[in-house]
Amino acid sequence: MWHVFGGSARGRSHLASDSACQDFSAWGASGGALCIAIADGAGSRAFSAQGAKAAVETVLAWSKETFVGGKVTKSLDHAFAAAHARLVELAAGDDASQHDFATTLAVAVIDSTSVRIGQLGDSIGVVARASGVIEAVSPCPRSEYVNDTVFLTDDAWHVALRTARFPVNSITALSLSTDGLQFKILADVAQGIPYMPFFRDLFSWAAWAAPFRGSSDSLVQYLHELDDDQSDDDKTLVVAVRTNPDGAEGNGRPGREHLQSQARGPTTRWIIRP
Amino acid sequence: MPGLDFRTNSANPNPRVACALLLDTSHSMGEATVRGGATPIDELNAGFAAFCNQIKTDDLAKKRAEIAVITFGGEAHIAIEFTEGRHLQPQTFKAAGATPMGQALHIAVDELTRQKQAYKHAGLLYYRPWLFIVTDGAATDVPEPFDSASHRVRDLEAAKGVNVFAIGVGNHADFRQLARLSDVRQPLRLKGLSFSEFFLWLSASMSAASTSDGAAAGGGTDHSLTLPPARWGEIAL
Numbered sequence: 001m002w003h004v005f006g007g008s009a010r011g012r013s014h015l016a017s018d019s020a021c022q023d024f025s026a027w028g029a030s031g032g033a034l035c036i037a038i039a040d041g042a043g044s045r046a047f048s049a050q051g052a053k054a055a056v057e058t059v060l061a062w063s064k065e066t067f068v069g070g071k072v073t074k075s076l077d078h079a080f081a082a083a084h085a086r087l088v089e090l091a092a093g094d095d096a097s098q099h100d101f102a103t104t105l106a107v108a109v110i111d112s113t114s115v116r117i118g119q120l121g122d123s124i125g126v127v128a129r130a131s132g133v134i135e136a137v138s139p140c141p142r143s144e145y146v147n148d149t150v151f152l153t154d155d156a157w158h159v160a161l162r163t164a165r166f167p168v169n170s171i172t173a174l175s176l177s178t179d180g181l182q183f184k185i186l187a188d189v190a191q192g193i194p195y196m197p198f199f200r201d202l203f204s205w206a207a208w209a210a211p212f213r214g215s216s217d218s219l220v221q222y223l224h225e226l227d228d229d230q231s232d233d234d235k236t237l238v239v240a241v242r243t244n245p246d247g248a249e250g251n252g253r254p255g256r257e258h259l260q261s262q263a264r265g266p267t268t269r270w271i272i273r274p
Numbered sequence: 275m276p277g278l279d280f281r282t283n284s285a286n287p288n289p290r291v292a293c294a295l296l297l298d299t300s301h302s303m304g305e306a307t308v309r310g311g312a313t314p315i316d317e318l319n320a321g322f323a324a325f326c327n328q329i330k331t332d333d334l335a336k337k338r339a340e341i342a343v344i345t346f347g348g349e350a351h352i353a354i355e356f357t358e359g360r361h362l363q364p365q366t367f368k369a370a371g372a373t374p375m376g377q378a379l380h381i382a383v384d385e386l387t388r389q390k391q392a393y394k395h396a397g398l399l400y401y402r403p404w405l406f407i408v409t410d411g412a413a414t415d416v417p418e419p420f421d422s423a424s425h426r427v428r429d430l431e432a433a434k435g436v437n438v439f440a441i442g443v444g445n446h447a448d449f450r451q452l453a454r455l456s457d458v459r460q461p462l463r464l465k466g467l468s469f470s471e472f473f474l475w476l477s478a479s480m481s482a483a484s485t486s487d488g489a490a491a492g493g494g495t496d497h498s499l500t501l502p503p504a505r506w507g508e509i510a511l
């Protein structure tokens with residue numbers, strides 16, 4: 001059984017200006033497979049918060065159409081293409097530039113056979129393997145400047161898309177987070193190497209907390225209270241943990257979907273049919 | 275459920291943003307615009323002192339920002355080497371001589387390039403550097419070295435190597451000349467002698483450098499910075 005929880009917290013810069021969180025996350029299950037998406041709207045762009053929300057919601061809608069019988073019938077590229085097209089469409093409707101909706105996007109898809117993770121931009125994807133190894137998933141290549149990244153709205157977004165695929169039984173937990181956490185959860189920011197103590201603590205807690213309601217609230221509260229004097233950016237952390245590491249179980253349950261507006265949400269659980 | 279206390283990394287060095295302040299200290303900066311009134315250089319000194327104090331109150335900026343001051347009055351020289359905000363100390367600048375803006379720009383480009391190299395060698399992450407130039411007049415080192423310096427600055431900006439901000443003071447600032455320093459931002463006119471407001475804005479803005487920036491983002495215009503409203507300035511052209 002997979003459990004998912006997490007959310008976002010506004011960074012100090014947005015708290016100080018009383019402006020909206022530009023991170024967005026959501027997750028849901030349909031057709032016996034699970035989809036998680038997080039996005040980080042570019043702070044310098046006018047409609048980036050809307051871009052982040054639209055990108056995530058588009059991916060969740062894509063998952064409903066694409067997940068059939070516990071299998072994901074299309075590659076992750078299609079999810080990103082759908083989200084890109086949606087932002088272009090939104091910009092055209094608002095007579096704005098698509099770049100005004102700039103956002104990063106990270107997507108994890110879990111079905112009965114595999115865990116797939118796609119990332120565009122400076123998100124941080126980390127998996128815990130059944131062997132106990134914790135590793136970064138296709139870390140973001142660094143540009144010269146620490147805040148340079150690629151966005152879903154870039155015309156050549158597909159060139160920068162990083163994808164990875166793992167056998168589902170080889171992964172016991174994964175997390176997706178935005179760059180607002182990078183100085184605290186990475187051992188080497190330039191190389192994208194995870195700070196192991198953090199992820200050991202996170203995944204251990206997640207395995208323990210999985211059955212409880214309120215795990216998302218706890219995680220979001222943690223993000224709010226995190227003492228970070230190195231970044232004032234919004235912070236998002238979503239974790240998925242498998243509580244039956246010996247194999248899949250039970251019946252594929254029809255998906256229920258939860259859209260995570262910014263801050264909090266219930267723990268959600270899915271059983272993925274083998 | 276008890277509060278969470280995951281172990282986090284406290285050893286990552288702070289990313290840096292280098293900021294070169296090019297300040298006009300030519301003779302005219304010592305002349306009051308109103309008989310008996312404050313001189314621009316007095317206001318500049320007061321504003322810079324306020325900046326040195328203010329930046330120390332910002333948890334991010336005081337460790338992240340590294341500021342160098344290059345003055346150009348008579349000759350251009352580095353008045354303050356790159357210094358972390360938390361260690362920045364006020365200095366009293368004197369007004370004298372001509373306006374070798376071109377020399378100052380060449381020094382600034384050299385210093386910013388050197389500073390980026392220093393960050394690389396030290397393994398430090400960094401943001402795109404900033405270059406501010408403040409003048410109440412016009413470059414007197416024309417056509418050279420001003421022409422070549424303005425080309426260097428614009429080329430560096432086009433290569434996403436620097437964010438350029440040009441600010442004119444008073445009625446004699448040559449805004450057409452300042453406009454040659456950036457294809458991205460129009461020069462701004464300082465309202466009156468509101469140097470203090472400018473420097474307080476600058477301090478607040480240093481924290482904004484962390485805004486995500488699209489290295490490959492298109493659109494033709496650089497929107498990479500979201501800064502506080504510049505109430506100290508107005509469009510000059």
